[in-house]
Amino acid sequence: xxxxxxxxxxxxxxxxxxxxxxxxxxxxxxxxxxxxxxxxxxxxxxxxxxxxxxxxxxxxxxxxxxxxxxxxxxxxxxxxxxxxxxxxxxxxxxxxxxxxxxxxxxxxxxxxxxxxxxxxxxxxxxxxxxxxxxxxxxxxxxxxxxxxxxxxxxxxxxxxxxxxxxxxxxxxxxxxxxxxxxxxxxxxxxxxxxxxxxxxxxxxxxxxxxxxxxxxxxxxxxxxxxxxxxxxxxxxxxxxxxxxxxxxxxxxxxxxxxxxxxxxxxxxxxxxxxxxxxxxxxxxxxxxxxxxxxxxxxxxxxxxxxxxxxxxxxxxxxxxxxxxxxxxxxxxxxxxxxxxxxxxxxxxxxxxxxxxxxxxxxxxxxxxxxxxxxxxxxxxxxxxxxxxx
Amino acid sequence: xxxxxxxxxxxxxxxxxxxxxxxxxxxxxxxxxxxxxxxxxxxxxxxxxxxxxxxxxxxxxxxxxxxxxxxxxxxxxxxxxxxxxxxxxxxxxxxxxxxxxxxxxxxxxxxxxxxxxxxxxxxxxxxxxxxxxxxxxxxxxxxxxxxxxxxxxxxxxxxxxxxxxxxxxxxxxxxxxxxxxxxxxxxxxxxxxxxxxxxxxxxxxxxxxxxxxxxxxxxxxxxxxxxxxxxxxxxxxxxxxxxxxxxxxxxxxxxxxxxxxxxxxxxxxxxxxx
Numbered sequence: 319x320x321x322x323x324x325x326x327x328x329x330x331x332x333x334x335x336x337x338x339x340x341x342x343x344x345x346x347x348x349x350x351x352x353x354x355x356x357x358x359x360x361x362x363x364x365x366x367x368x369x370x371x372x373x374x375x376x377x378x379x380x381x382x383x384x385x386x387x388x389x390x391x392x393x394x395x396x397x398x399x400x401x402x403x404x405x406x407x408x409x410x411x412x413x414x415x416x417x418x419x420x421x422x423x424x425x426x427x428x429x430x431x432x433x434x435x436x437x438x439x440x441x442x443x444x445x446x447x448x449x450x451x452x453x454x455x456x457x458x459x460x461x462x463x464x465x466x467x468x469x470x471x472x473x474x475x476x477x478x479x480x481x482x483x484x485x486x487x488x489x490x491x492x493x494x495x496x497x498x499x500x501x502x503x504x505x506x507x508x509x510x511x512x513x514x515x516x517x518x519x520x521x522x523x524x525x526x527x528x529x530x531x532x533x534x535x536x537x538x539x540x541x542x543x544x545x546x547x548x549x550x551x552x553x554x555x556x557x558x559x560x561x562x563x564x565x566x567x568x569x570x571x572x573x574x575x576x577x578x579x580x581x582x583x584x585x586x587x588x589x590x591x592x593x594x595x596x597x598x599x600x601x602x603x604x605x606x607x608x609x610x611x612x613x614x615x616x617x618x619x620x621x622x623x624x625x626x627x628x629x630x631x632x633x634x635x636x637x638x639x640x641x642x643x644x645x646x647x648x649x650x651x652x653x654x655x656x657x658x659x660x661x662x663x664x665x666x667x668x669x670x671x672x673x674x675x676x677x678x679x680x681x682x683x684x685x686x687x688x689x690x691x692x693x694x695x696x697x698x699x700x701x702x703x704x705x706x707x
Numbered sequence: 708x709x710x711x712x713x714x715x716x717x718x719x720x721x722x723x724x725x726x727x728x729x730x731x732x733x734x735x736x737x738x739x740x741x742x743x744x745x746x747x748x749x750x751x752x753x754x755x756x757x758x759x760x761x762x763x764x765x766x767x768x769x770x771x772x773x774x775x776x777x778x779x780x781x782x783x784x785x786x787x788x789x790x791x792x793x794x795x796x797x798x799x800x801x802x803x804x805x806x807x808x809x810x811x812x813x814x815x816x817x818x819x820x821x822x823x824x825x826x827x828x829x830x831x832x833x834x835x836x837x838x839x840x841x842x843x844x845x846x847x848x849x850x851x852x853x854x855x856x857x858x859x860x861x862x863x864x865x866x867x868x869x870x871x872x873x874x875x876x877x878x879x880x881x882x883x884x885x886x887x888x889x890x891x892x893x894x895x896x897x898x899x900x901x902x903x904x905x906x907x908x909x910x911x912x913x914x915x916x917x918x919x920x921x922x923x924x925x926x927x928x929x930x931x932x933x934x935x936x937x938x939x940x941x942x943x944x945x946x947x948x949x950x951x952x953x954x955x956x957x958x959x960x961x962x963x964x965x966x967x968x969x970x971x972x973x974x975x976x977x978x979x980x981x
Contacts, residue, residue, distance in 0.1 A: 621743065623709075623768035627719065640743070640768070648843075648875060649743065660741045664766075697725050697772060699747035699764035700740060 319633040322679045326519075327468050327496055327612060327670035328637055332562070333521040339565040340523070343558035351555055352546065361557050368564025375567040376513070376530055377504030384529040384547050385560050389495040389516030390419040392529035393462075395540040395551070396491040396512040397423055400460035401432070403536035404489075407459035413437045413445060413474075414655040416464055419514075420493055421651070424462075437463075442604040443472040443656045451482060460489045465497035465513075469639060469652040469668055470603030471612025473501065480509035489535065495519050499570035500577050500609050511535045517559065521672075522566035526559035573673050581671050582610035584680045588669060589613040591684040596691050602639075602658055602666055611671040614639070616662035619701045620694040625667055628690040634683055639666040661700070711769065712803035718773035723780050726762040735822030737815055742844055742871070744771045744812065748819040750782070752827075758782050758790060763819075770802075770809040777801045778816040787824050793817065794857060795869075810869045814854065840882045843875025848886055855890045862887070881924070881963050904973060910937045912972045917944075921967055932964060940975045942968060 323331065349358035351365050366380070373380045386392045397420070401407070412424045414436045428434040435453045438446050445463070454461070461483045466473045480490040491512040497503065499520035505513065512535060517526035531537055531550070543552030592615055593599055602614040617625065622638025629636060639650030640663070648654070649663040658666070669683070695701040711719070731749035738745030744767030753759035761779040765772045777798050782790045795813035799805045805813060837849030854860060854869045863883045867874040873883050904912065917934055925932055933945040944964065965978040 619740075619766065621767050621771070624719070624772060627769050631720070660743075664740070664743050697722065697764060698766040699736070699745055700766055 322632070322634045322675075322682060324669040324671055324675065324679075324683065325635045325637055326672040327471075327668065329518045329524065330521045330672055331674055332518075332523050333566060333569055335569060336522055336562045336565045340558040340562040343561055351557060352544070365555060365557060365560050368560050368567075371564040371567040372528055375498070375503070375571055376515075377506045377508075378530055379533065381548070382505070382530055382533055384531055384550055385555065385563070386527040386529055386551060387525055387556070388527040389417075389493065389514050389519070390527070391540070392514030392516070392527045393417075393419040393491075393493050394423055395529050396514060396531075397427075397460060397462060398540050399512075399531075399535075399537045400489045400491065401427070402538040404459045407457050409433045409435070409455060409457040409459060411435045411437065411450060411453055411458060411461040411463075413439065413463055415439055415443065415467055415469075415472075415652045416462070417468055417493055417495065420462055420464070433457075439655055441657050443467060443470050443602070443652070444604050444607075445474055445479075447475070447479065450479065454483065454486050454488060458486070458488050460491055462491040462493065465492045465494040466501070466609050467603070467652060468496050469650055470614045470656075471496070471609035471670075472604040473497070473607040473609060475607075476510065477508055480511075484509040484511075496609060496612075499574065500611060502574065505530060505532070517563045517566060520566050520570050522563045523559055526556055526563045528563065576673050578610050581673060581675065584675055584677060585611055585613055585669075585671050587677075588671075588680045588684060589615065592687055595684070595688045599691075600662065602653060602656065602662075612668065613670075614666055614668045616658065617665040617667065617691050618661045619698050620665045620691065622665055622667060624694050625665065625690060628693065629667075629686070632682070632686050634686065637668045637670075639668065640664045709770070709806050709809065711773075711806070714801075714803045715770060715773045715805065718776040718802060719769040722772055722776040724760075724762045724776065724783075725764065727764060728760060728762050733823035733827035735819040735824075735826060737818045737822060738767070740766065743767065744815060746771070746775050746815050746819045748775070748778070748816075748823050750823055750827075752787075756786060758785050758787070767812065767815075768809070770805055771812040771815065773802055774798050774805070774812040774816045775819075778820060782820065787827065790820060791824055793820060796858065807865075807868050810858075811871050814869055840886070841872035841875065841879045844871040846870050846872035848882070851883060851886050852890055855887055860887065861891065885966075906937070909973065913937060913942055913968060913976070916968060916971045917964075920971060921964055924963075935981050940973070940977055942976050942978045943981045944978060946980055 347361055349361045351358055351362035353359065369380045369383050372383050386395060408431060410424060410427060410432050412420055424434045437450045463474055463476055463479055465476050476492045483490040489511045492510055493514045495514060495516040496519065498515040511532045513530040515528045518524040537550060539550050541552045546552055546555055589601065596617060598618040600616050602616055622640030626636065626638050639653045653663040653666060728749040728751050732752045733750045735748045747764045750758050750761040761782050763775040763779055765775040781793055781797060781801055795817040798813040798816045799810060837847035839845060840848050840851055850870055851866055851872050854866060858869055860866055860869060863873050863880050866872050866883050873880055914934055917932060921932060935943040935945055961978055961980060968976045968978065
């Protein structure tokens with residue numbers, strides 16, 4: 319059974335063009351880019367090109383691009399760099415809906431001498447900006463706000479926040495893992511100081527991330543050792559993956575239009591039809607400012623794991639915000655922060671599309687979902703044809 | 708992805724006995740929407756007072772649905788005496804085992820059965836016995852103790868897997884550990900309790916106990932404590948908790964500190980926050 323993959327905010331298919339570009343660097347072209355011989359040096363030249371491609375995607379300069387091992391490393395590097403560059407400052411601002419890569423680090427720092435402000439969101443998942451601005455102080459070392467939320471697709475006004483934060487002389491970082499490649503980004507005209515992205519969310523392989531660091535931003539390395547990445551991130555370069563990341567950046571540029579037209583239309587069709595065909599269902603997140611590929615739909619009175627397993631019978635891949643799928647006993651911290659009622663949070667399914675999805679696939683999912691929901695609801699003690707039992 | 712047995716998958720995909728018996732003899736409801744799983748069990752007896760039919764409605768994950776289905780299959784044909792003896796382990800075994808983290812699904816089945824039998828026998832719905840230990844999931848010390856005893860649990864993680872207690876904010880972990888220790892017969896660390904302490908001795912012992920026993924535990928969770936003064940048997944402390952989302956954290960912390968000091972220094976001590 320060919321999977322119908324609608325879980326692209328979890329990870330994406332590596333683009334065939336990317337695989338093709340990478341393969342020689344696993345076999346014949348294994349040289350170390352730091353070597354003095356041409357065999358290694360040629361790889362170095364290829365890395366330089368890859369760095370330029372990523373810079374172009376972000377509207378940045380190549381020397382503002384730092385390759386890391388993943389989005390999480392980029393986030394950790396950025397936040398640690400900021401607090402170690404400003405050791406006298408003991409306050410951090412982030413949000414209640416960050417990815418665990420930022421959230422759990424912030425919670426860890428909160429237990430180790432830092433004051434951390436977690437900015438709340440409203441029922442649509444929109445940030446309370448006034449609250450954020452009120453909390454800015456001379457003691458604030460860094461403000462870290464994700465560009466777009468991985469669970470709901472809600473886009474946050476990070477450019478605006480970055481400008482206000484900059485006026486106060488405070489470092490601003492954004493986890494843009496879900497945003498890059500889906501919405502236009504131009505660091506040349508931005509006030510954002512640091513930005514994280516992850517390769518495997520935009521059709522590059524797992525194990526490669528990028529941290530953009532604006533020229534002039536105070537920085538302290540996380541990994542120390544060799545001179546790689548101009549001493550900002552030691553360790554022999556993951557050559558094949560960096561080259562793959564470069565190719566993926568080129569493709570992302572080329573596909574952004576498709577992402578915002580065709581993929582958006584597919585997402586809208588999926589969402590509209592499911593809401594129409596399944597009673598007691600609703601969208602989680604801000605319908606206005608949202609990634610073009612993501613929809614999180616709450617199917618009330620049932621539990622997400624069962625939905626996913628029944629979808630799996632048809633090869634349909636998606637995610638859930640339910641407790642049973644999160645590995646903990648409580649539903650998604652994002653949905654809880656938004657105040658999504660338990661009746662809906664447990665049965666929330668996130669569909670995240672990519673350029674590889676087709677209209678046939680969307681139609682198939684639209685066809686299969688209503689009976690799945692109906693089947694589980696008929697088992698649920700809380701369901702009585704649209705009313706709470 | 709959870710590693711479910713073929714039988715668990717089968718009972719999820721083809722659940723037996725879904726529904727509600729309108730003229731039921733017994734009914735048992737456990738769980739809630741907030742907790743993430745709930746089960747409504749009904750049964751009907753035949754002329755010989757054996758379970759002729761049993762049906763369930765379940766809100767929950769695949770293993771909750773499979774456990775409910777298994778339970779109804781197990782109890783059909785049983786007398787109520789026999790059904791009352793069905794344990795959560797029996798339900799899990801019937802399915803060829805459940806992932807450890809999902810054992811609470813089988814416990815839910817057992818609890819529903821007990822409630823349904825109690826309903827039939829006209830026993831007043833039992834209030835939650837004992838004292839609530841886990842505020843997040845509303846689990847009492849009696850429930851925790853029973854799970855520990857019946858399933859031979861040895862860690863807080865085990866307890867969370869079986870009855871969910873401790874799976875939320877984590878403030879009750881010390882209490883759960885205390886219950887585990889009590890059931891397993893672990894004697895608390897022996898402490899000398901001299902007959903009468905001079906004030907100096909008392910202050911020194913309190914200080915030493917705070918440093919040795921209490922601070923490390925609190926530090927682990929990001930909290931801290933400072934001894935401000937000792938006035939007779941009143942121990943005045945400053946506390947700093949970290950689980951800001953849980954209003955009970957301060958109370959829990961105070962109880963924990965007080966219990967430790969009572970245990971290791973003197974039964975008469977009272978902890979007060981300043």
